[in-house]
Amino acid sequence: MKRILMTGNEAMAEGAIQAGCRFYAGYPITPQNEIPAYMAGHMPQAGGVFIQAESELAAINMVFGAAACGARAMTSSSSPGISLKQEGISYMAGAELPAVIVDVMRGGPGLGNIWPAQSDYFQATRSGGHGDYHCIVLAPSFVQEAYDFMPAAFDLADKYRNPVIILGDGMLGQTMEPLHVTTSPRHHVTRQNKKWALTGCKGRTPNIVKSFYMKEGDLEKVNLLLQKKYKTIKIREQRYEGLFLDDAKVIIVAYGTMARICRAAVERLREKAKKVGLIRPISLWPFPENAFRLVNSRARRRVKFLVAEMSYGQMLEDVRLTLDGQAEVGFLGRSGGGIPSEEEIISKIKKL
Amino acid sequence: MAKITIDKDKCKGCLLCVSFCPKGLIKAAKGLNKRGVAAVEFKDTGECLGCTLCAVICPDCCVEVYK
Amino acid sequence: MGKVFSHSKSLRNISTHYCAGCGHGIAHRLIAEVVDELNIREQVIAVAPVGCAVIAYDYWDFDCSEAAHGRALAVATAIKRVRPQNIVFTYQGDGDLAAIGTNETIHAANRGENLTVIFINNAVYGMTGGQMAPTTLLGQKTATTPQGRKPEEGYPLKISEMLALLAGVKYIERTALSSPQEVMKTKKAIRQAFQNQIDHVGFSLVEILSPCPTYWAMPPRQALDWINNVMAKEFPLGRIK
Numbered sequence: 156m157k158r159i160l161m162t163g164n165e166a167m168a169e170g171a172i173q174a175g176c177r178f179y180a181g182y183p184i185t186p187q188n189e190i191p192a193y194m195a196g197h198m199p200q201a202g203g204v205f206i207q208a209e210s211e212l213a214a215i216n217m218v219f220g221a222a223a224c225g226a227r228a229m230t231s232s233s234s235p236g237i238s239l240k241q242e243g244i245s246y247m248a249g250a251e252l253p254a255v256i257v258d259v260m261r262g263g264p265g266l267g268n269i270w271p272a273q274s275d276y277f278q279a280t281r282s283g284g285h286g287d288y289h290c291i292v293l294a295p296s297f298v299q300e301a302y303d304f305m306p307a308a309f310d311l312a313d314k315y316r317n318p319v320i321i322l323g324d325g326m327l328g329q330t331m332e333p334l335h336v337t338t339s340p341r342h343h344v345t346r347q348n349k350k351w352a353l354t355g356c357k358g359r360t361p362n363i364v365k366s367f368y369m370k371e372g373d374l375e376k377v378n379l380l381l382q383k384k385y386k387t388i389k390i391r392e393q394r395y396e397g398l399f400l401d402d403a404k405v406i407i408v409a410y411g412t413m414a415r416i417c418r419a420a421v422e423r424l425r426e427k428a429k430k431v432g433l434i435r436p437i438s439l440w441p442f443p444e445n446a447f448r449l450v451n452s453r454a455r456r457r458v459k460f461l462v463a464e465m466s467y468g469q470m471l472e473d474v475r476l477t478l479d480g481q482a483e484v485g486f487l488g489r490s491g492g493g494i495p496s497e498e499e500i501i502s503k504i505k506k507l
Numbered sequence: 508m509a510k511i512t513i514d515k516d517k518c519k520g521c522l523l524c525v526s527f528c529p530k531g532l533i534k535a536a537k538g539l540n541k542r543g544v545a546a547v548e549f550k551d552t553g554e555c556l557g558c559t560l561c562a563v564i565c566p567d568c569c570v571e572v573y574k
Numbered sequence: 575m576g577k578v579f580s581h582s583k584s585l586r587n588i589s590t591h592y593c594a595g596c597g598h599g600i601a602h603r604l605i606a607e608v609v610d611e612l613n614i615r616e617q618v619i620a621v622a623p624v625g626c627a628v629i630a631y632d633y634w635d636f637d638c639s640e641a642a643h644g645r646a647l648a649v650a651t652a653i654k655r656v657r658p659q660n661i662v663f664t665y666q667g668d669g670d671l672a673a674i675g676t677n678e679t680i681h682a683a684n685r686g687e688n689l690t691v692i693f694i695n696n697a698v699y700g701m702t703g704g705q706m707a708p709t710t711l712l713g714q715k716t717a718t719t720p721q722g723r724k725p726e727e728g729y730p731l732k733i734s735e736m737l738a739l740l741a742g743v744k745y746i747e748r749t750a751l752s753s754p755q756e757v758m759k760t761k762k763a764i765r766q767a768f769q770n771q772i773d774h775v776g777f778s779l780v781e782i783l784s785p786c787p788t789y790w791a792m793p794p795r796q797a798l799d800w801i802n803n804v805m806a807k808e809f810p811l812g813r814i815k
């Protein structure tokens with residue numbers, strides 16, 4: 156263990172290399188440029204491949220190719236670039252290829268701006284591209300998590316043969332914080348047990364990596380298998396952090412950078428003996444419904460919820476679907492570079 | 508001495524082999540194959556050169572050549 | 575009597591979905607023959623396109639990946655970089671390589687990726703019903719150029735000549751499937767493009783003028799003659815680089 160100072164972007168890049176990622180392809184876009192720069196500098200030393208691709212499309216399809224032959228592969232981008240990558244993500248979901256995609260979100264729609272935002276929540280948690288599929292989505296809240304979530308993301312990707320999205324934002328990417336890094340490689344995982352990978356057909360029948368099924372009924376069968384997998388993931392992989400859920404009368408729901416601000420608000424209100432809690436979804440898909448069930452069954456009382464986002468009511472939908480009308484849900488959202496402040500949150504809670 | 512064999516059921520009847528056989532030994536067959544196509548057939552007159560032109564141009568790998 | 579022409583090992587002995595007289599079947603076979611002759615079947619990783627040859631992996635008997643439309647060379651770049659010991663090739667049509675995938679094509683070539691590219695130019699989109707391709711000839715009628723392609727719809731794109739300008743490109747040859755003799759020349763070029771990869775020479779591409787009797791609305795033999803008499807005038811055969 157070593158304590159160092161790093162930006163969230165660099166921490167994600169270093170975390171990926173520590174996780175055994177040996178292929179990175181990306182295209183420059185702010186505010187995530189520290190990731191490709193770090194990869195360009197460090198991937199060759201790790202014996203991996205770094206490619207600055209000619210486009211976001213090329214980058215994600217390079218990741219497709221690297222993943223198809225069994226390498227731990229990743230790309231990173233920011234919102235407009237992630238929109239372009241959706242084609243490749245859909246193909247990887249269809250071909251069941253494991254890979255990690257980092258989205259350091261910025262303001263939108265369109266070219267938007269380069270300030271932090273969380274408005275890619277829908278794009279990440281719903282099938283962002285065409286077809287019925289899901290990516291596993293993890294949302295780090297601080298730099299240590301940005302680092303720690305990378306091995307988790309690669310493990311999940313391999314375990315379920317599914318793309319995993321790390322959903323951060325410009326604030327997380329650019330913030331510099333001290334973090335603990337492992338000094339010995341924690342994973343020696345490349346190509347182990349990937350019997351489906353393309354390696355040349357020596358001693359076996361040829362492998363085919365594809366998402367195309369023309370014969371009547373075949374694609375439906377593939378979809379049913381995918382749905383079964385998603386159901387398993389939903390049951391097993393919900394992740395969240397709960398704060399003061401035992402006695403809270405108001406529970407804020409927030410993730411990523413927004414959750415940091417909400418945590419500060421919760422702590423300030425607690426100092427004044429206000430019974431406020433926090434649910435911080437860490438896995439955005441699967442959405443941590445269990446966190447809400449816990450509140451309902453344990454407390455058996457009416458708790459009010461406040462969803463806070465750096466977007467205009469995207470995660471709000473998942474909270475409402477989860478609560479299914481059983482509790483009052485308030486909302487505070489800003490985007491396009493605007494970030495709800497601690498004071499705004501506190502004043503909103505007072506009005507609930 | 509040479510001859511060819513034709514996998515009639517793979518034949519799609521494009522007739523390219525017919526047009527390139529220097530001895531005119533391949534003809535459209537009467538009747539249809541399993542695909543419902545008028546396939547080609549080889550007329551072994553002993554004149555086959557084993558030149559493989561028919562096999563080389565066949566898009567469906569229907570022809571094997573013996574010499 | 576011994577067999578002097580038989581079915582190649584690297585090609586599954588099944589019927590293809592291609593139309594009668596289509597050049598894809600010949601090109602598939604030539605690749606399989608070269609793979610057998612170079613004894614690289616167990617090392618090959620192919621990347622199939624989107625287009626008529628989308629299920630080429632059902633016909634070849636070696637490892638193969640699909641790629642999204644136009645992205646074959648991005649996929650292949652990564653495969654070769656991750657597994658340099660394998661022999662990696664893409665098989666792409668004119669729409670895939672020279673329209674929707676132009677960017678991937680140019681940049682893989684410009685990086686000088688040690689890849690083999692088999693480029694099937696039949697001047698038309700086959701899979702989707704015979705629309706105009708980037709390589710459609712002026713005056714050629716397609717589903718989307720019912721009066722024949724006009725200059726304002728673009729000139730036939732000579733992507734091979736464009737690629738030849740790039741320092742990363744080591745070998746480009748244009749051949750045709752217009753007669754048994756031209757087919758044999760095509761095989762020789764394919765073999766060269768694979769041998770180049772084995773010898774670490776670099777980016778090698780064979781553009782193959784290939785018949786599409788269905789969407790050229792011609793009997794198969796006439797389609798071959800059209801390649802020789804018309805198409806090869808616009809796309810001259812021979813070594814480009």
